[in-house]
Amino acid sequence: MADGVEAREIVKTFGVGTEHEVTALNNVSLTIRSNEFFTLLGPSGCGKTTMLRLIAGFEMPTRGDILLFGEHMEDLPPNQRAVNTVFQHYALFPHMSVAENVAFGLRRLRKPKDETDRTVGHMLELVKLGDLAHRRPAQLSGGQQQRVALARALAPGPKVLLLDEPLSALDLKLRQAMRLELKQIQRETGITFIFVTHDQEEALSMSDRIAVMSNGEVQQVGTPHDIYEYPVNRFVAEFIGDANFIPATVAGFETDMLVCSTVAGRTLRVRGSGDHNTGDLVTLFLRPEKVLLHRQGETSSGRLAGEVVDVVYYGSETSYRIRLDDGTVILAEDRNMLDGSRRFAGGEQLFVEIGAETLRVLGQ
Amino acid sequence: MISLPRNSRTRTWLGLAPAWLVIGVFMLVPIALMAVISFLEANPYGGVHFNFSTDAYVQIAFEYDLEDNLVFNPIYINIILRSVGLSILATVVCLVIGFPVAYFITLQPPSKRNFYIYLITIPFWTNLLIRTFSWILILGRNGVIETPLLLTGVIDDSLNMMYTNGAITVGLAYSYLPLMILPIYASLERLDFRLVEAASDLYAHRLEIMTKVIIPLSMPGIVAGCMLVYIPSLGAFIAPDLLGGGKRLLLGSLVQFQFATARNWPFGAAIAMVLLAFVVVALMIYARSARKRALIEGDL
Ligand SMILES: Nc1ncnc2c1ncn2[C@@H]1O[C@H](COP(=O)(O)OP(=O)(O)O)[C@@H](O)[C@H]1O
Ligand SMILES: [Mg+2]
Numbered sequence: 001m002a003d004g005v006e007a008r009e010i011v012k013t014f015g016v017g018t019e020h021e022v023t024a025l026n027n028v029s030l031t032i033r034s035n036e037f038f039t040l041l042g043p044s045g046c047g048k049t050t051m052l053r054l055i056a057g058f059e060m061p062t063r064g065d066i067l068l069f070g071e072h073m074e075d076l077p078p079n080q081r082a083v084n085t086v087f088q089h090y091a092l093f094p095h096m097s098v099a100e101n102v103a104f105g106l107r108r109l110r111k112p113k114d115e116t117d118r119t120v121g122h123m124l125e126l127v128k129l130g131d132l133a134h135r136r137p138a139q140l141s142g143g144q145q146q147r148v149a150l151a152r153a154l155a156p157g158p159k160v161l162l163l164d165e166p167l168s169a170l171d172l173k174l175r176q177a178m179r180l181e182l183k184q185i186q187r188e189t190g191i192t193f194i195f196v197t198h199d200q201e202e203a204l205s206m207s208d209r210i211a212v213m214s215n216g217e218v219q220q221v222g223t224p225h226d227i228y229e230y231p232v233n234r235f236v237a238e239f240i241g242d243a244n245f246i247p248a249t250v251a252g253f254e255t256d257m258l259v260c261s262t263v264a265g266r267t268l269r270v271r272g273s274g275d276h277n278t279g280d281l282v283t284l285f286l287r288p289e290k291v292l293l294h295r296q297g298e299t300s301s302g303r304l305a306g307e308v309v310d311v312v313y314y315g316s317e318t319s320y321r322i323r324l325d326d327g328t329v330i331l332a333e334d335r336n337m338l339d340g341s342r343r344f345a346g347g348e349q350l351f352v353e354i355g356a357e358t359l360r361v362l363g364q
Numbered sequence: 365m366i367s368l369p370r371n372s373r374t375r376t377w378l379g380l381a382p383a384w385l386v387i388g389v390f391m392l393v394p395i396a397l398m399a400v401i402s403f404l405e406a407n408p409y410g411g412v413h414f415n416f417s418t419d420a421y422v423q424i425a426f427e428y429d430l431e432d433n434l435v436f437n438p439i440y441i442n443i444i445l446r447s448v449g450l451s452i453l454a455t456v457v458c459l460v461i462g463f464p465v466a467y468f469i470t471l472q473p474p475s476k477r478n479f480y481i482y483l484i485t486i487p488f489w490t491n492l493l494i495r496t497f498s499w500i501l502i503l504g505r506n507g508v509i510e511t512p513l514l515l516t517g518v519i520d521d522s523l524n525m526m527y528t529n530g531a532i533t534v535g536l537a538y539s540y541l542p543l544m545i546l547p548i549y550a551s552l553e554r555l556d557f558r559l560v561e562a563a564s565d566l567y568a569h570r571l572e573i574m575t576k577v578i579i580p581l582s583m584p585g586i587v588a589g590c591m592l593v594y595i596p597s598l599g600a601f602i603a604p605d606l607l608g609g610g611k612r613l614l615l616g617s618l619v620q621f622q623f624a625t626a627r628n629w630p631f632g633a634a635i636a637m638v639l640l641a642f643v644v645v646a647l648m649i650y651a652r653s654a655r656k657r658a659l660i661e662g663d664l
Contacts, residue, residue, distance in 0.1 A: 058561055078564045091562040095580045104576075105566035156567065 003070070004034035004192040005055060005160055010064035012050055012216075024050040025061075026216040032194060034069070034159075037186050039195045041203040042213035043239070048196040049088070051213075052162045055194065057081050069159060079108070084153035088164040090145050092137040098148050099124070099133040105156035123151040126185060143174045154185070160192045167202065179206050200240045204228060212236045228287075234362055237285050242319075244291075244330045245362070246284040250276045257356060260284060264326035266304070269356040276361070283362045288319065290358035291332035293342060297351030306330075308348045320344060322352060395640065402633035410627045420634035440618070440635070447615040448642060450529060450604075451597035454536035455544075458593045459586065461537070462544035466585075467578075469545075470552040481549065484542050496535055496606050503531050503607070527609035535603030536593075543592035551585025552578070587653050595643050615639050 012025040024047040032038045040048045053059045055066060057078035066073045073081060084105065093101050102123050106116040124130045127147035137145055146166060153161055163182075167175045183206050186193045197203055203210050204224040211221045212235075220232045231237035234245065248260035248268065258270040260282065268284060276282065297303030309329065310321035313336075320332045332352060334342055344350055402420050405413040424444075427437040469480045487495060502508045503525040513519045525531055555578065563577045579586070601616035608614070613621070615635060622632030 056565055058565075078561070079567045079569055083565075085562070085565045087558060087562060089558065091556070091558045093559060093562070093577065104563070104568075108567035108569075108572060152566070 003031050004036060004068075005032040005194065006030070006065075006067040007051070007054070008065040008067070010051070010054065010066070011062045012047070012054060012059065013062045016062065024216050025054075028064075028213075028216070028218050030211055030218065030221070032160075032192060034192050035190050037183065037193045037195065037206060037208045039197060039203045039207035039210045040213060041197055041200060041210050041239070044198055046213045047216040048198075048213060049164055052085065052164050052194065052196055055160070056083055056085050056162055082159040084156060084158040084161055086146075086149045086153045086161065086163040086166045088166070088168070090137075090149040092145055092148055092152070094137055097134050097136060098129060098140070101137065101148055102151045102155050104152060109156055119155055119157075123155045126154070126188075127151045143170055143178070146170060146178070150182075150185070154189065154191070158191060160194060161186075163193060163195045165196055165198070168197070168199070175202075182206065204240070212239060214239070230360065231285070231362070234283065234285075237362060242288050242331055242333070244286040244288065246286065246328065246330075248282055248284050250278050250280040250282060252278055258361065260361075262326075262328065264324075264328050266324075266326055266328075268354065268359060270359045270361055271356045272361075274361055285360045285362045286330070286354065286358060288331040288333040289317070289335075290355070291322075291330065292353040292355070293320070293332055293334055293344065294351040294353060295342075297353070303351040303353050305349070305351055308344045308346050308350065311344065311346050318343065322350070324352070398633045398636050398640075401629050402637050404630050406628045406630045408627065410629070412629050417630070420628075420630035423631055424634060424638065443613050443618055444615060444638060446529070446612065447598055450533055450536065450614065451594050453529075453533045454540065454597045455590050455594045457533060457537040458541050458544035459590060462541055462589060463548055463586070466545050466548035466552055469549055470555075477553075481546070484545055488542065492539060492602055493606075496539065496602050499531070499535055499538065499603075499607055500526065503534070526607065527611055529608075529612065531607040532604050532612065532614070535607040536597045536600055539600065539603055540593040540596055543596075544589035547588040547592065548582060548585040551582040551588075555581050583653065584657055587650055591646055591650050594646055598642055599639055 007028055007030040010025050010028045011023065014020070014022045014024060028047075028051065030051075040051055042048055050059065054061055055068075055073075057073065057076060057080075060075070068081065068083065093104065096104070099120050102120045103116050106119055111119070120133075121130070124133055127150055129144060129147050129151065132140065132144065137148065140148065146169070150163075150166070166182075167178050170178060179202060182193075182195075195203075195206065204227075207224055209221060209223055210227050212219045212227060214235055220227060220236045222230070227236065228240050231240065231243075237243045237245075246262055246268070248262045250258060251261040251267065252259045254269070256272065258272065258274065258276060260268050260270060262268060262284075270284065294303060297305070304324050304326075306322045306324040308320055309323050312319040315336070317333050317335050320334070321329060322332055323329050330352070336343070401412055403416055403418065405415045405417045405419065407413050422434070424440045425436060425438075426434045429435045465484075469477050472480060500507070504510075505522050505526070506514075507525075509525070510519070510523055513523075559577055559581070560573055563573045568576060599616040599619070601614070601620045604612065604614040604617050608617075615638070619632050619635050619639065622628045622635065626632075
């Protein structure tokens, strides 16, 4: 089967030749498989919306090609692409009822009336709005409007659904509920979803694959697990959750281990050898929850002595800032278990354990 | 807003007092005077006799024949119908021209829009009489339209465009076109163009985007524009006099004639009351559409 959406070396520059020239996308290539829940993740202004608008046909690429199921989309206007959008601010038609909004696409496609009515009913059921069919958008809450926008975009049965930060205007509880629901709807309908967000938690929890973007470029594409555990660079590592970065030099090699010595003179072993030479400067990367905390220990066993500087309590877990005795400050995170034996207070002395499996060497 | 809840109603009314005073002095009192005059007897030398009489209204549809019997006289009814008809026609012409113009301006970059709006308001800086007079030069015998056609032999006799219903309609439409464009522009400018994108995303082509999204959403401006053209068209007398040659009397000219020339104040006032009735009907339609609109937007 042909890939769902393919973007080939897309460049999009706004205001070419003016003083306000902005390159929103710089040589972006993406392959999105059909039936995939694909997420574009990146900070505000990195070009996510622009990418969606190019796929929808609202903008034309300055250079490059977009293919939809193997077909070139060049110059095809939005109304001739089997793609629908859930807009960031919903863009519901204020002069139409909920049902009329949902029926809009089907009517433009000249579907028979009974089929339209059936689909609209089905869609409203899918988003749990059956009893609000005759309301106007202005009489709905934000969450309900969001569902109407979703139903309206799904009703014509697009091959690809584009969602531009659809949950960002909702409050936390609703947002979390909608994540599950969206994911479920995607699985039920089998439509390819391209979802845009700047919220890493949202991206990790919903996506089959994620493309992390910054400054109009794709930094990394991969499954949530890949992206979280094996970020290719510091930007990705930092954008997806908290991270410790430890500058070090490669000191030598052991069987499938890299021996690194930190700037502070500490020796750390990293699983995997990679493509490094003795003397190389590298950055070691470590997720805070992978740092193990102990009350007792001996430095000889690989445990490092340190002191708790800061404690931030999050309920299910606690985050610590720890100063090791060589002066390095690292972040650690620990789940709050029932007995509280592993809870530490500010100023307390402790030992941290950094396993060779948990450390990664980052590309710069 | 700081207001004491207990007497906030009174305060609101007091606050509005100046507005009521202005409306009262400049609108209600004159209309009431007109209404009173329309029920008095005419004084042939101008002014009125203070005797109650419905003659003025009877005169709209009937006249006395030689034996003093009331017989039906359609002349004024025809004037009323023609006025309403030509006003509606002028409104339609303004709408057909004004909507695309307003839409065009909306599509311009914001910096250019004000310039176009300025161009549209320029005609208001000159006297309507003079501007209407120029239409005689355009439409008239040996005018701007006829002369080249005559010279090139496309036509070999005058088109007789002057002093027709068509000429009056053109004059009316010309006079009030800006009043159509401005409210429609105001409406279109507020229109959320993301809705246009949404419609296009949902397979609407250009015409459907226009008829299903843009026109329905600019309805308040369209209705307001139609009111602003229709109402003054009904009472207009400059365009009908100059371009209709006074042969085709309209309501406005008739009222003006009754007060200024025929000196039949009650009859003039009665005609003015009829005029007012048509305006009130139009305003009621307007109010209904505004209410419906408020319902749609949910701000009840
Ligand atoms: N129509 C436009 N004209 C000029 N610049 C634009 C336009 N649309 C987007 N940009 C610029 O392109 C960049 C990417 O924008 P956008 O795709 O909206 O980012 P995101 O959705 O990731 O926040 C920004 O710098 C933005 O200012
Ligand atoms: Mg965006």
